[in-house]
Structure formats: C-alpha cells, structure tokens
Amino acid sequence: MTVQTMRQGMTRRQLLSRTVATGATFVIGSGFIAGLDAAWAMETTALKPESMATLIQMARDIYPHDHVADEFYAIAVKGYDTAEAAPDIEAGIAALDAAARGKGHASYLDTGWERDRADILRAMEDSAFFQRIRGGLVTGLYNQKAVWPLFGYEGESYSQGGYIDRGFDDINWL
Amino acid sequence: MVAKFELNDDSVVVIIGTGAGGGVLANELAQKGIKVVALEAGGRYLPEDYINDEWDSFGQLAWLDARSTSGDWRVARDFSGLPAWIVKAVGGTTTHWAGASLRFQTHEFKAKTTYSEVQGANLLDWPIDLTEMEPWYEKAETKLGVTRTGDRTGLPGNTNFKVFEAGAKALGYKDVHTGRMAINSAEYDDRMACQQTGFCFQGCKWGAKWSAAYTDIPRGEATGNLEVRERAHVLKIEHDDSGKVTGVLYADKDGNQHLQKARIVCVVGNSIESPRLLLNSASAMFPDGLANSSGQVGRNYMRHMTGSVYAVFDKPVRMWRGTTMAGIIQDEARHDPSRGFVGGYELETLALGLPFMAAFLDPGGWGREFTTALDSYENMAGLWIVGEDMPQESNRITLNPDLKDQYGLPAPNVHFDDHPNDTAMRAHAYKQGMAVYDAVGATRTFPTPPYPSTHNLGTNRMSENARDGVVNKWGQTHDIANLFVSDGSQFTTGAAENPTLTIVALAIRQADHIAREMGAGNI
Ligand SMILES: Cc1cc2nc3c(=O)[nH]c(=O)nc-3n(C[C@H](O)[C@H](O)[C@H](O)COP(=O)(O)OP(=O)(O)OC[C@H]3O[C@@H](n4cnc5c(N)ncnc54)[C@H](O)[C@@H]3O)c2cc1C
C-alpha cells in the first residue's frame, strides 16, 4: 500500500501518475481518502486521513481476503471516525507506527511485507486497541451484505421460497 | 377468547417464562380448564416478524441482559458477557432452536448407577426412568410432530447431510439419518412442510418447525383460560409465613412493578434465570433463596459437552442451504468406557451463515490461518457435537454482587470448568468428526470450540431425597409444595441428547400432576 498526501483538486489521472501503484488506498489532501482505482472515496472528519489509511491496512492485515476490495475494509472501520473514538484510535495508530519504527520501518504503512506487519500486530495482540479493532471487524466486515457474495454466501432465502426447488441437496461430487 | 385475570386473583397458576417448558405447561393446564397467567420477559414475535439474517435476528430475539462468566471454559474468555444463547420472547428459545428431538436412553436416567463413582462429578440417578417417561415422550413427539416417530417420515437430506452421511458410511457408522426433528417433512398439525430455507436458528418463517410461539401458546389462549402477559419480567417470588408462595413481583414494559397473586408458581426461565430468581427471592425465612434447603439451587450447571467440526473440500458444499440440523450419527451415543470416558455423544449436522461462521469458527482468531478458512466458506461442511457432561457442584449460577441488571438486581454469574471426562469425550469426538470428513476428501478440518451455551441444564435438579436436589420427580420443589420448576434446570443429569423433547415431555407430565393435586386439594 502506498499513501501520499495530495493537494486537493487533482484529477484522477494526476493522482494516478503521482502514485506508485503498489497499493490500493491513498490519502488525498485534507480529510479525504480514496481507492487508487477511484472506485470509492471517503471523507474523514475526526481522524487524520493517514490514520484512516493505516486503519484500513490494519483491518486487511487482521482479516486478509485477497478477493475483498479495500472499500469493504474502509466501510468496516469508518465508524471510528468520530470525535469520541478518535483520541484512542490516533493513540493506537501512533503505537502501531512506533512499533513499526522499532523494526526499522518508516511507519506501519511503509512496512512492505504482510508478514512483517502481521508480526507487529501479533506483538500487540492483547492490547485493548487491537482487540477493539479486531472485534469490531467480525461484524463490521463479515456482516456487510455486499461482502457475502464474494464468499458465495447467499443470505436471505425466504423471499425466494427457500431452497426446496433451488438446490438444497445439489451436490454431485460425492 | 383471550383471558384477562386480576392481579389479586389468587386462584391462578402463574408460569414464569413461555419457552419450551412454560409454553407447553401453560397450554396443557389451560386445556384442562385451569386458569393460568404466564409472565414473559420478552415480546411477541411470529413467523412474519422473523428475520433471515443472523445478527439482525439475534438482536431481535436474544436475551441480552447483564450476565458474567468465570471458569476455564473458553466462552468466559471469548464471550464473557454472553454465557448462553437464549431467547427473550414469547415462545422462548423454541423460536431459535433447531428442532432435534431425541429421547434419552435407558441408562442415562441412571447415571450414577451406570457410571459408578466418577471423581469430581456430583452424579445422581433420576427419580424416574425411561419406562415411566415413554408415554410422555410419545405425547411430546405427537405435539411437536417429530419426524421418524409415529408415522411421520424423515426430512430429505441437504448438501451438508450428504457429505456427512457419505463420510459416516465410509467410516463404518451405521446409525446415520436425517434426524428426529420437530420440523414437518409433510404438512402436519396445520403447519406446512419444510421449505429448506436454512434459517432454522432465526425463527422459521414458514412455521414448519415447531415453536411454542405459534402452536401451544395461541392454542392455550384460545381456551379462554390462559393470559400471556408479554414484556413482564419477574423480579421476585413472594411467600407467606407458612412458607407457601403467594405471588410474584414483576416489572412491566415501562418498568412499573406489579404483584400478581398466585395459587401455584411454576418457574420456567431456563437454567440461568430460574435458579437466579430463586436466589434473588431470598427472605428472612429463606435466607439462602427459595427451595434451597439442599444448597443445590444454582449448582450442577450443565451445558452439554459440545464443540463443532467444520471441514473444507475442493468443491462446493453450500451447507447453508436447507435445514440447519437435519442429520445425525448416533453410533457414539452409547455408554462404552473403553473409549476413555463415561457416557456418549451425538454428531449432528450444523451450518452457520458467513456472519456467524466469522464469529464462531475460532473466536479471537485472525490472520491468514483464519481467513483462508473463510475463503473456502462455500466449500465447507459442518457438524455439531453434543454429549453428556458431568454435573459438578462448583459449576454454578451465583448472584454477582458487582453487576446489576436493568432492574438493579444482582446479575447471574455463570461458572463453568470442564470435567476431565468432558475433555476426554470432546477429544474423541473431534477425532471422529474430523475422520468423517477426511473419509470424503476434506482438505482441511477445524475442531471448533463450544459456542455460548444453547443447552442449559441442571441448576434445580430433580432428586429422590430432599437433601440431594431441589425438586422431586414431578418438578415440585422439595421445600415448598406450591412452587414448581418446569424447565431443563430440573435435569438430574444431562444425557447425550438435545434436551427439549425431554423438557416438553416433563411439562406435559407435570401439568397432569398439578391438575391432579389441585383437584385433590393438596395444593
Ligand atoms: C440456536 C439454538 C439451537 C437449539 N437447538 C436445539 C435442538 O435442536 N434441540 C433441542 O432439544 N434443543 C435445542 N436448543 C435448546 C432449546 O432451545 C432449549 O432447550 C429450550 O428452549 C429450553 O426451554 P425452556 O423452557 O427451559 O427455556 P426457554 O425456551 O429459553 O424459555 C425461557 C423463557 O423464560 C423467559 N424468562 C426468563 N426469566 C424470566 C423472568 N424473570 N421473567 C419472565 N420471563 C422470564 C425468557 O424470556 C424465555 O422466553 C437450541 C437452542 C438454541 C439457542
């Protein structure tokens, strides 16, 4: 993931040209963060945009699904962008960055390998911050209806008459 | 016509809780012409209200009042405020239940005699046996419409069952079928057949699964003898100087308190709330709580030896399609100490949706080891283990002096440590469960830890002698003649089988006893 602080008002093309395209989110100017493919964007109000970007990366590192786009991780953590939550979250992100620096990286986001980021997380696994983020993701990520099809899960079935005529016993490989 | 009784009508039977035990008892008494006021903490939800969504349904129906946990069970770590998964609604947990309906085996009523001394276990024989229970089981099966009993056929097997069945047969298991389920395989008792929607745990929107909410309760109400007061949370049971109970204090939906007088009180709040209510009803005359001369109220808490096995294959299963729990292997349910433990266990198919799978597959787990499992969710099959756990005096419900509920009453603390017999049985069951799936080519298997308790048992246990337990063979408390317990907290031991059929059979039998004793003027 690459994060750059950008001036406001850039076009998508300019953004792309200025971004080393190894990752998927980046911070755009004041209080704004977007997917590299410009498929989604969110504003931050209480959290620093860099902190939100770090949080999104952390969310992915806790529950990495390569076929699930950043957008869904962003939705899962955007609830922390409140005046009430921000101080604790900023402190947690600061601790995360400090741990990364302790391992010789510039920041958590600048830690290139997932394995190294996971090691940083593993070492802070028992912290209230980690547990809060992880616990929140269990519903924040997996209870998004838009995520379900990515796992094949079909959700509600009553309105379609259940599966009695739609493959409840449909298995041909046994 | 729905009845309405006065608060000071002291001729009524008051039933606290309207789940499997209370809902059935209320209807059975009403059918006999006995006047009943059933007080239910939860609201009324019917099939049109149920939600095909795991967390939304949980939010709608679950009992979420303050509770705490302690002990070495993993639930105390992963779900410290949610020891049990129980419903607060008219119909109780029969809205959520999966419908597996099994009779106990002969020896399970005589655990102490059969298993002899098991160190650390507070075993006791039930004061009743299977022969005595058989006619009541038959009535219960007829009421619930249990498949593979009477002339009711079995349910068709879904994908999850087919994987399970193929593995079981490859392993040499013989007693494998789609279960004895309180789910209609054909139209029965004015309820339609199962449509294989796959949300049995969220309330059956078709009414194909038996639930007290839309069977016994409205039928009881139709007699004109039953008044169900919903959102009526009982706080305390009152008694007079002679030691007889006289009524109950409850809070209505606005928090206003009322005293409902009673001739008889039946406690049916499931095995955490029932002992808690007896303990919270302590008085100068009964300083240790009502019906607690034995000191056994709240003790011997059992939750069944449980666990799950999920397995991933190289091809799709889509286990969430179809009935949640219609599949069973019974070969391990026998008592055979050569396996290294007493008692036995059942293996039953189980499917969770993606949201619950994420929460329960490996609570607290994260990283690639965890997420690659969920990546294969579509290729997953699953089973649940349910076996007999050992009653232990120290596994108990107590009042937590530091935690209060919304009414300011001490919340229950649920303490549970596994007995070595439970641990040995679970290890065996994990091995067998994984072998079932390995036999049909699983690429990865997951021995998944127990969920918050769905089966809660034993905390007001039935005993021959007053010194050993809380209630007699009728569920009548040894200490107070007009105070009854009518839920799974009566269970002397847990047996390997899912408990609800036995709770229902006992409730039908208890209704008979109460009517007889009232008629004779004894209570
Ligand atoms: C997901 C799930 C699946 C299950 N599947 C099966 C299965 O397949 N087979 C099986 O045999 N069992 C199953 N069970 C267990 C089954 O639901 C219970 O055994 C059964 O419902 C217990 O009946 P009960 O009457 O003791 O309590 P409940 O059904 O829990 O009813 C108790 C009622 O009392 C009310 N109450 C409690 N305290 C108070 C109070 N102070 N004042 C007023 N009301 C109060 C509650 O709100 C509740 O409505 C399952 C349970 C769950 C959660």
Ligand code: SF4
């Ligand atoms: S699978 Fe059958 S029993 Fe279960 S909820 Fe659907 S229709 Fe009801």
